[in-house]
Amino acid sequence: MENENNTATVSLVKCQDYDDPNIGSAIDKTLELIGGIENYVRPGDNVLLKINLLTGDVPEKAVTTHPSIVRAMIHQVRKAGGIPLVGDCSGYEGKPNQKRYLDACRSSGIMHVCEEEKTQIVHLSAESVEVKNDSGRMYKTFILSKQVMDADVLISLPKLKTHGLTLFTGGVKNIFGCVTGLNKAKMHLRAQDPETFSQMLVDLLGTVRPDLTLMDAVVGMEGNGPSNGTPKQISAILASSDPVALDAVACRMVGIDPFMVPSTRLAHEQGMGTGDISNINIVGESLENMQIDGFKFPSGTASFFRARGLMRFVRGMLLAKPALVKENCQKCWICIEHCPSGALSEKEGYPSFDHKKCIRCYCCQELCPGNAIELKTPLLARFV
Numbered sequence: 001m002e003n004e005n006n007t008a009t010v011s012l013v014k015c016q017d018y019d020d021p022n023i024g025s026a027i028d029k030t031l032e033l034i035g036g037i038e039n040y041v042r043p044g045d046n047v048l049l050k051i052n053l054l055t056g057d058v059p060e061k062a063v064t065t066h067p068s069i070v071r072a073m074i075h076q077v078r079k080a081g082g083i084p085l086v087g088d089c090s091g092y093e094g095k096p097n098q099k100r101y102l103d104a105c106r107s108s109g110i111m112h113v114c115e116e117e118k119t120q121i122v123h124l125s126a127e128s129v130e131v132k133n134d135s136g137r138m139y140k141t142f143i144l145s146k147q148v149m150d151a152d153v154l155i156s157l158p159k160l161k162t163h164g165l166t167l168f169t170g171g172v173k174n175i176f177g178c179v180t181g182l183n184k185a186k187m188h189l190r191a192q193d194p195e196t197f198s199q200m201l202v203d204l205l206g207t208v209r210p211d212l213t214l215m216d217a218v219v220g221m222e223g224n225g226p227s228n229g230t231p232k233q234i235s236a237i238l239a240s241s242d243p244v245a246l247d248a249v250a251c252r253m254v255g256i257d258p259f260m261v262p263s264t265r266l267a268h269e270q271g272m273g274t275g276d277i278s279n280i281n282i283v284g285e286s287l288e289n290m291q292i293d294g295f296k297f298p299s300g301t302a303s304f305f306r307a308r309g310l311m312r313f314v315r316g317m318l319l320a321k322p323a324l325v326k327e328n329c330q331k332c333w334i335c336i337e338h339c340p341s342g343a344l345s346e347k348e349g350y351p352s353f354d355h356k357k358c359i360r361c362y363c364c365q366e367l368c369p370g371n372a373i374e375l376k377t378p379l380l381a382r383f384v
């Protein structure tokens with residue numbers, strides 16, 4: 001592995017619940033361990049708190065960044081004299097759609113917190129800019145939120161979750177939400193396998209790097225994440241200026257080898273962060289004290305399928321297939337709108353899959369608001 005000399009610091013603090021004042025003091029401690037919020041925010045800075053909003057599920061489902069974390073971070077930014085703003089380019093919106101975005105902010109509890117704290121919610125998909133990164137290995141141009149690029153400070157607030165395509169989603173994946181509207185679906189179409197998709201994330205990290213990442217791992221998600229999994233008590237908050245190192249520590253905590261997550265491995269190899277646990281200075285709790293046993297991975301876990309260019313028919317036989325759970329379908333057509341390969345269409349009043357066209361990106365499962373898409377593991381994959 002390259003990049004052996006790179007080091008990073010990650011703070012790790014125990015936090016059992018989202019209640020005040022526990023959450024506020026746990027976040028304070030997490031940040032103090034890496035120099036305090038003043039290390040990242042100066043008076044007068046516009047500070048964008050980039051949440052993970054996804055479909056705007058209620059906090060109990062552990063899909064979105066918990067509103068109590070957002071509240072505590074608003075307080076932190078103000079403590080340093082900064083001006084907090086809260087936002088995401090939720091994939092749920094499809095084409096930029098302010099109403100749908102605000103509905104998701106409302107249902108997730110984020111809007112309530114922002115109203116109480118008199119903090120502006122920013123619709124990040126509203127305006128886009130093309131941003132170039134000549135040093136990107138595969139992807140050199142991204143269509144990103146103008147508000148993200150205009151912010152003085154970007155603080156990313158991911159949730160610890162599993163992911164059907166990339167096995168794990170955390171700090172690195174959360175920046176994918178800086179890509180606006182349906183440009184996300186276009187990126188999925190260009191980056192169909194986990195390796196290519198992860199390289200895209202690493203190139204994106206080289207284009208828009210958060211100044212600070214603070215992870216909500218009080219209650220994370222196991223199983224079929226990032227939206228249909230099961231909430232899992234993890235009781236941790238992590239923070240770092242290096243989202244790659246943060247992901248590595250989070251993975252190790254739940255029993256995932258960090259280098260099984262391709263974005264961590266590729267970012268480490270390419271000097272975009274530190275994925276090697278032995279080079280990460282973990283401050284606060286020790287990893288040994290925070291181990292989570294029996295953490296469940298996604299069904300048909302993508303960990304077997306890292307190889308680039310895996311032949312289509314082999315993929316078809318091994319990768320989990322999305323399937324409709326008719327009784328849960330709300331006929332919102334978000335899945336059809338987002339499917340990057342045109343594998344979904346309406347038939348007899350329901351979404352219908354063309355599995356030959358399906359590239360197994362699992363966007364439909366991720367964005368379905370009704371838990372109406374499940375992942376079915378093919379027989380051969382179960383055997384493998």
Ligand code: SF4
Pocket residue numbers: 324328329330331332333334335336351367368369370371372373
């Ligand atoms: S499957 Fe989900 S996303 Fe698709 S139409 Fe039904 S409820 Fe909407």
Ligand code: SF4
Pocket residue numbers: 322338339340341342343344353357358359360361362363364365
């Ligand atoms: S059907 Fe679902 S998993 Fe398949 S390409 Fe479309 S969005 Fe991706």
